[in-house]
Amino acid sequence: MSTFHVNQVRKDFPILDTKIHGKPLIYFDNGATSQKPTQVISRINRYYENENANVHRGVHYLSDQATQAYEEARTNIASFIGASSPKEIVFTKGTTDGINTIAYSLGELLQVGDEILISGMEHHANIVPWQLLCERKGTILKVIPVLEDGTLDLEAFSRLLSNKTKLLSVVHVSNTLGTINPLDFLIKQAKSVGALVMVDAAQSIQHLPIDVQTLGCDFLVFSGHKVFGPTGIGVLYGKLDLLNSLPPYQGGGDMIDQVTFEKTTYQEAPLKFEAGTPNIAGAIALSEAFHYLNSLDLQSAFAHELTLGQYLRANMKDLPSMRFIGEAPDTCATLSFLVGKIHPLDLGTLLDKQGIAVRTGHHCTQPLMHRFNIPGTVRASLAFYNTQEEIDQFIIALERSIHLLS
Amino acid sequence: MKSINQIQDEIIEEFSMFEDWMEKYEYIIDLGKELPLLHEEQKTDDRLIHGCQSRVWVNTELSESKLHFTADSDAIITKGIISLLIRVLSNQTPQDIVTTELYFIGKIGLQEHLSPTRANGLVGMINRLKSEGLKHLNL
Numbered sequence: 001m002s003t004f005h006v007n008q009v010r011k012d013f014p015i016l017d018t019k020i021h022g023k024p025l026i027y028f029d030n031g032a033t034s035q036k037p038t039q040v041i042s043r044i045n046r047y048y049e050n051e052n053a054n055v056h057r058g059v060h061y062l063s064d065q066a067t068q069a070y071e072e073a074r075t076n077i078a079s080f081i082g083a084s085s086p087k088e089i090v091f092t093k094g095t096t097d098g099i100n101t102i103a104y105s106l107g108e109l110l111q112v113g114d115e116i117l118i119s120g121m122e123h124h125a126n127i128v129p130w131q132l133l134c135e136r137k138g139t140i141l142k143v144i145p146v147l148e149d150g151t152l153d154l155e156a157f158s159r160l161l162s163n164k165t166k167l168l169s170v171v172h173v174s175n176t177l178g179t180i181n182p183l184d185f186l187i188k189q190a191k192s193v194g195a196l197v198m199v200d201a202a203q204s205i206q207h208l209p210i211d212v213q214t215l216g217c218d219f220l221v222f223s224g225h226k227v228f229g230p231t232g233i234g235v236l237y238g239k240l241d242l243l244n245s246l247p248p249y250q251g252g253g254d255m256i257d258q259v260t261f262e263k264t265t266y267q268e269a270p271l272k273f274e275a276g277t278p279n280i281a282g283a284i285a286l287s288e289a290f291h292y293l294n295s296l297d298l299q300s301a302f303a304h305e306l307t308l309g310q311y312l313r314a315n316m317k318d319l320p321s322m323r324f325i326g327e328a329p330d331t332c333a334t335l336s337f338l339v340g341k342i343h344p345l346d347l348g349t350l351l352d353k354q355g356i357a358v359r360t361g362h363h364c365t366q367p368l369m370h371r372f373n374i375p376g377t378v379r380a381s382l383a384f385y386n387t388q389e390e391i392d393q394f395i396i397a398l399e400r401s402i403h404l405l406s
Numbered sequence: 407m408k409s410i411n412q413i414q415d416e417i418i419e420e421f422s423m424f425e426d427w428m429e430k431y432e433y434i435i436d437l438g439k440e441l442p443l444l445h446e447e448q449k450t451d452d453r454l455i456h457g458c459q460s461r462v463w464v465n466t467e468l469s470e471s472k473l474h475f476t477a478d479s480d481a482i483i484t485k486g487i488i489s490l491l492i493r494v495l496s497n498q499t500p501q502d503i504v505t506t507e508l509y510f511i512g513k514i515g516l517q518e519h520l521s522p523t524r525a526n527g528l529v530g531m532i533n534r535l536k537s538e539g540l541k542h543l544n545l
Contacts, residue, residue, distance in 0.1 A: 021427065342482075343460060343480055343481035343482065343484075344459070345459045345460045345481045345483070345484065346435075346481050346482050346483045346484075349431075349483050349519075350431060350483075353427045353428075353431065360459060361459045375480070376459060400428075404428065404431060404432055404435060405435060405482060
């Protein structure tokens with residue numbers, strides 16, 4: 001018996017009551033960022049009103065409290081993703097920051113000719129840091145091709161793997177296509193040639209249960225703001241031994257053990273990777289977001305979301321000249337589409353006039369757009385607080401927009 | 407010959423008759439469809455204004471001390487708004503193009519299309535038209 005009631009849950013998200021151009025907001029841009037529940041918003045307020053102090057240094061009461069809350073956040077998040085220790089949780093600015101950390105720190109240990117394997121559906125954040133690394137260290141970037149249906153070419157993947165492959169860095173759920181990649185298979189294969197694996201979970205942490213130990217990945221990154229937390233905070237999970245074996249990314253306060261002008265020694269992970277005063281309020285509020293998720297019947301929430309995604313696809317596929325970009329059998333409730341020759345920006349503009357927020361453009365996946373030979377798409381990306389009624393309204397608005405533009 | 411401000415006021419008057427957003431956008435879309443296209447060979451990089459999502463090309467010609475603009479875009483609503491901008495600024499002197507304030511866009515409720523996040527190239531388009539005016543100011 002499901003205890004997930006969408007209308008109840010919507011009350012936790014004040015922004016969902018907003019009117020846009022005089023019409024009720026229909027927020028289908030969750031892939032870009034999620035909305036925040038009151039619990040998270042008030043946690044930020046409470047922190048600044050009552051608890052604000054710097055962490056890890058002060059001897060005074062408030063600093064002690066702030067440090068405790070910050071470290072509790074680490075513990076809570078470690079437990080949510082099944083890490084074996086809170087020390088495996090590094091707070092970052094977000095997914096991009098997490099990937100750059102590993103690209104730099106792991107990159108320092110790589111040699112000329114070592115290979116990094118990514119996929120053709122990566123966000124620019126999981127492409128450019130590796131290109132920078134390749135320029136810096138002479139490593140080689142290889143790319144798993146994407147098939148017409150928006151899944152990865154797994155045969156090509158197996159051929160691309162070799163003992164030169166030092167790292168597979170792959171997206172769990174495509175932000176553009178919604179494709180859920182077969183992580184179990186990818187990780188097992190990569191491990192068989194001794195490669196490390198980093199998972200970009202920016203688009204999966206809010207949609208799927210994740211357990212890093214079951215997955216067996218070495219690193220996993222995500223952003224707080226896409227999982228109902230604030231912006232400017234994210235998580236880099238890394239296996240503890242591995243994190244401790246890597247050189248630091250940035251230098252500064254908090255990450256040091258002893259500093260002299262002759263030689264400086266560093267903290268162990270995770271503090272080694274948290275130079276400077278961290279985003280304390282962000283970490284605590286992100287932890288509150290996970291606390292909120294735990295308070296829901298999460299399995300039913302995810303199931304509700306998948307049903308919505310299927311309902312959306314089913315109701316859109318028969319619209320005239322409708323083309324889905326990405327039709328993988330396994331997808332999250334994210335749908336990219338084009339309608340005939342209509343420019344995505346035009347559709348996005350008219351949907352906005354009707355109170356509907358979607359994303360248009362290349363979604364920071366330009367190579368994927370080249371793969372499909374399109375300039376961009378319209379993307380509807382759902383969250384568990386969306387409803388079937390919103391989808392019905394969306395379809396009506398979409399048909400109206402298409403009519404105006406045809 | 408109408409001045410820039412006369413044309414702006416004319417457009418504001420026309421738009422005041424629309425009762426809802428649909429009528430307004432229907433009109434803009436129609437304008438977009440009617441805007442004469444640039445030839446493919448005119449869509450060169452030096453005429454291109456990068457708007458991230460929609461691309462805008464502007465061609466400038468000078469004759470009888472006036473600037474004549476033609477433009478194109480791959481997005482139809484962008485084209486419609488371009489057509490309004492051209493109606494206002496084309497066939498005017500560089501001096502008037504540079505010095506006259508464009509107030510009609512706000513008055514007809516299209517200000518949102520000029521926000522930097524719109525990524526439709528319109529801000530770039532206006533800057534281009536103004537800078538073409540500047541370039542020809544001293545000729």
